[in-house]
Amino acid sequence: MTTLHTYDAVVVGAGGAGLRAALEASRSVDTAVISKLYPTRSHTGTAQGGVCAALGNVEEDYPEWHAFDTVKGGDYLVDQPAAQLMCTEAVDAIIELEHWGFPFNRTPEGKIDQRRFGGHTRNHGEAAVRRACFAADRTGHMILQTLYQQCIKNDVRFFNEFYVLDLLLAEDGRCAGVVAYELANAEIHLFRAKSVLFATGGYGKIFKVTSNAHTLTGDGLGVCYRRGIPLEDMEMFQFHPTGIYKMGILLSEAVRGEGGILINSEGERFMERYAPTVKDLAPRDMVSRAIYQEIKEGRGIDGKDFVFLDVRHLDPEVIEKKLPDVTEFARIYLGVEPTTEPVPIQPTAHYGMGGIPTDLDGRVVVGPAEEPIPGLYAAGECACVSVHGANRLGTNSLLDIVVFGRRGGADMARYAAESSLPEAPEQPERQTVGLLRGLLGGTGGDSVADIRAELQEEMFDLAGVVRREDGLRKMQGLLGGLHDRYGRVAVMDKGRVYNTDLMEAVELGFLLDVADTLVATALARDESRGGHYREDHPLRDDDSWLRHSLSYREPDGSVRLEYKDVKLGPYIPMERKY
Numbered sequence: 001m002t003t004l005h006t007y008d009a010v011v012v013g014a015g016g017a018g019l020r021a022a023l024e025a026s027r028s029v030d031t032a033v034i035s036k037l038y039p040t041r042s043h044t045g046t047a048q049g050g051v052c053a054a055l056g057n058v059e060e061d062y063p064e065w066h067a068f069d070t071v072k073g074g075d076y077l078v079d080q081p082a083a084q085l086m087c088t089e090a091v092d093a094i095i096e097l098e099h100w101g102f103p104f105n106r107t108p109e110g111k112i113d114q115r116r117f118g119g120h121t122r123n124h125g126e127a128a129v130r131r132a133c134f135a136a137d138r139t140g141h142m143i144l145q146t147l148y149q150q151c152i153k154n155d156v157r158f159f160n161e162f163y164v165l166d167l168l169l170a171e172d173g174r175c176a177g178v179v180a181y182e183l184a185n186a187e188i189h190l191f192r193a194k195s196v197l198f199a200t201g202g203y204g205k206i207f208k209v210t211s212n213a214h215t216l217t218g219d220g221l222g223v224c225y226r227r228g229i230p231l232e233d234m235e236m237f238q239f240h241p242t243g244i245y246k247m248g249i250l251l252s253e254a255v256r257g258e259g260g261i262l263i264n265s266e267g268e269r270f271m272e273r274y275a276p277t278v279k280d281l282a283p284r285d286m287v288s289r290a291i292y293q294e295i296k297e298g299r300g301i302d303g304k305d306f307v308f309l310d311v312r313h314l315d316p317e318v319i320e321k322k323l324p325d326v327t328e329f330a331r332i333y334l335g336v337e338p339t340t341e342p343v344p345i346q347p348t349a350h351y352g353m354g355g356i357p358t359d360l361d362g363r364v365v366v367g368p369a370e371e372p373i374p375g376l377y378a379a380g381e382c383a384c385v386s387v388h389g390a391n392r393l394g395t396n397s398l399l400d401i402v403v404f405g406r407r408g409g410a411d412m413a414r415y416a417a418e419s420s421l422p423e424a425p426e427q428p429e430r431q432t433v434g435l436l437r438g439l440l441g442g443t444g445g446d447s448v449a450d451i452r453a454e455l456q457e458e459m460f461d462l463a464g465v466v467r468r469e470d471g472l473r474k475m476q477g478l479l480g481g482l483h484d485r486y487g488r489v490a491v492m493d494k495g496r497v498y499n500t501d502l503m504e505a506v507e508l509g510f511l512l513d514v515a516d517t518l519v520a521t522a523l524a525r526d527e528s529r530g531g532h533y534r535e536d537h538p539l540r541d542d543d544s545w546l547r548h549s550l551s552y553r554e555p556d557g558s559v560r561l562e563y564k565d566v567k568l569g570p571y572i573p574m575e576r577k578y
Contacts, residue, residue: 002188002429007032007157008416010193011409012164012178012220014039016140016398017380018199019147020405021362025197025413026154034159034180034191036215036503039148043201043213044401047140048325049254050117050132051097051398053090057111058130063087065122066131070396071571073119073283074353074389075530075540077233077548080569082385085360086396086403093402094133102146103135105322115322116257119283119393125578128281132395137252137325143398162189163503164219165432167196167227167376170422175375177424178223179432183503186496188429194419195412197377198224198356198364199405203514205452205507207349208460211243211250220382222510224356225517229366229373230550230562232384233354234514235521238392238531239465241287243348244333245306251326251345253394256280258322260311262291263342264299270307275578282578285391285531288347292465301344308342347465351392353531354521355384357550362408367550368564375415375422379408386548390530439505445488448505455482455508455515463519468536472523479519483512483557517551520559525549542573 009025011018014035025031035042054061066087071078098104098112105113114130122129135142151158159180166179177192200220204212225231241262242251256262261280264270274290275282282290295305311319311327316339319327330338356378357365362385364376380401387400458478462471486509493501527541528534550562 002190004190004192005032006192006421008193009195009197009412010034010178010191011197011199013199013201013380014158015042015199015201015380015401016044016143016147017401017405018197019144019151020402021197021199021379021409021412022156023147023151023154024406024409026151026156027413029413029416032157032159032191033151034162034164034178036161036163038160039158040144042144043216045141045144046213046250047398048137048250048252049257050115050134050139050395051094051143051402052117052120052131052395053094053133053399054087054131055091055094055112055114055133057107058114059122061122061129061131063090065124065129066090066120068124068571069120070387070393071389072576073393074391075576076389076542076546076573077236077386077529077566078389079386079567080571081567082360082387084569086387086399089403090399093399093406097143097146097402100146100150102142105134105136115254116281117394118253118256118281118287121278125277128278132254132257134254136321137254137323140398163506164223165435165506167223168424168428169227170425172422173374174422175373176422179429181432181436183498186499188432190424190428192421192424194416194421195375195377197362197379197408197412198382199378199380200382202352202381203511204349204352206455206459206511206515206518207464208456209243209246209248209346210349211240211248212349217507218510218514219507220378221355222513225513225553228552229364230357230552231354231517232357232550233386233548234517234551235525235532235549236353236390236530237349237518238284238351238353239288239347240284240350241291241347242309242345244329245344245346247333248348249329249333250348250350251309251329251343252323255309255311255323255326258318259314260309263308263310264294265301266299270294270299278578283391283393286578288465289533291347306344306346309345310342311338312340312342349460349464351397352381353384353386353388353390353392355382358383358385360385360407361411362404363411368562375419377408377412379404390532435506436502439489439491439502440494442488442490445490446485448489448491448501448508451482451485451489452508452511455511459515463522466533466535467522468534469523472519475519476523479512479516486512513553516559520561521549521551524561546573
């Protein structure tokens with residue numbers, strides 16, 4: 001049975017970007033949000049340390065400094081007009097959150113408090129600057145709560161525990177809606193809409209050790225990719241330096257912002273050798289590689305593959321008031337008391353800088369000429385505008401979602417108000433029904449869990465913090481075998497009520513597709529830049545690679561690559577030094 005819904009604007013995903021877009025669109029058009037989770041369970045809620053803006057409340061600061069740091073931190077793969085716009089609009093975005101009741105930490109004078117974060121500097125690298133606005137170490141959680149409350153106030157309609165499995169494109173090329181699966185009863189729902197915005201988050205579950213929730217499986221990217229939309233800069237994946245050893249649960253950069261340091265087996269504060277100016281607050285890709293190098297050279301703790309995050313020298317009151325969740329994580333998951341013991345950490349897969357290509361208004365664009373698909377939008381981690389380039393600075397993710405979520409929501413509302421409802425394709429649910437029946441009809445082959453575990457383990461080893469041509473080619477071969485096994489996979493649960501086994505099988509297909517694009521683009525890019533580090537090509541090559549990659553899915557499932565130029569601006573590419 002297929003249920004029909006019609007809205008002016010449909011947002012897919014109820015994290016920070018989706019809620020901000022829905023809130024903006026709902027001011028003028030009938031708006032719905034489709035989410036596979038209850039909104040306040042979205043992964044935005046795990047963002048801990050802050051959301052940045054050059055308010056200058058604690059130290060002198062300017063949006064121009066913030067934009068420079070963003071471009072430099074992204075190793076000059078950032079589109080500079082996008083970065084300048086984001087950093088300029090950051091100030092109003094923060095004040096807007098404050099007016100909606102966001103509970104920011106305050107200075108003694110009552111202003112929004114700010115703290116240091118990696119890669120954020122004053123006067124183009126002179127020293128670290130206090131730019132991150134925060135609510136203890138629960139900033140993302142508070143953003144979700146604030147935006148969700150505002151959406152309820154604005155009568156946004158929510159469809160929770162619905163999985164969007166297909167994108168509908170009309171014959172004239174316009175976006176016509178989406179097809180979704182309702183988890184509670186296995187019903188198919190057709191959402192016809194004048195405009196659709198994807199805000200489905202990241203895809204860190206392609207890796208074994210990750211800070212990402214189990215739900216971050218690249219669904220939105222996979223749906224668009226299968227409909228012929230390219231994915232941009234998929235080789236650029238960030239590994240956060242301070243994940244709990246073996247578990248990946250994040251210990252926020254705010255710990256280092258408040259004065260925490262990294263030490264090796266010799267008790268040395270080793271980041272002084274790698275980034276003598278900002279030390280432990282260097283950009284994340286640099287710190288992760290430094291940890292990798294320390295371990296490789298035998299200075300991991302007890303010869304193992306981790307180092308220590310040390311806060312023993314900090315005032316316990318600061319730790320408990322400003323970092324309550326982080327310290328509790330160390331106690332619960334490791335049995336470590338951070339006020340008296342150092343905490344074992346290792347780099348963890350954290351954030352995809354690449355995604356669905358968009359312009360400054362969130363419109364999805366295709367090819368080097370950036371032709372927009374009418375009515376189709378994206379925002380947040382699933383999108384690539386590109387403000388993060390080859391490496392995202394901490395706290396720029398929460399800023400990205402509120403700035404470009406707002407811009408995407410405003411433009412989709414404008415477009416919906418000016419447009420007629422497109423005709424849906426014939427039998428719009430056909431592809432979705434075929435996908436589900438194929439998975440349910442399997443009777444043999446490997447389990448979803450076995451295929452997923454092998455994918456995650458091999459991707460972490462061969463396409464992780466450090467990459468080589470031989471490892472990436474090996475990973476391509478392994479992916480071919482995993483796709484073959486996925487074609488024969490069996491879903492044991494044949495029921496219609498909360499069939500999570502079936503949805504995990506669907507998600508695995510998206511993970512495999514996304515992994516294909518990451519490996520193909522990483523293999524082609526024979527240089528090192530930001531989160532993409534090729535041990536066999538350790539230098540950055542601006543002459544050949546100051547450009548964005550675009551990955552297209554061919555009919556046989558292979559990846560075709562295309563490229564487009566980076567949009568430059570006032571900041572001339574130079575070697576990154578901190």
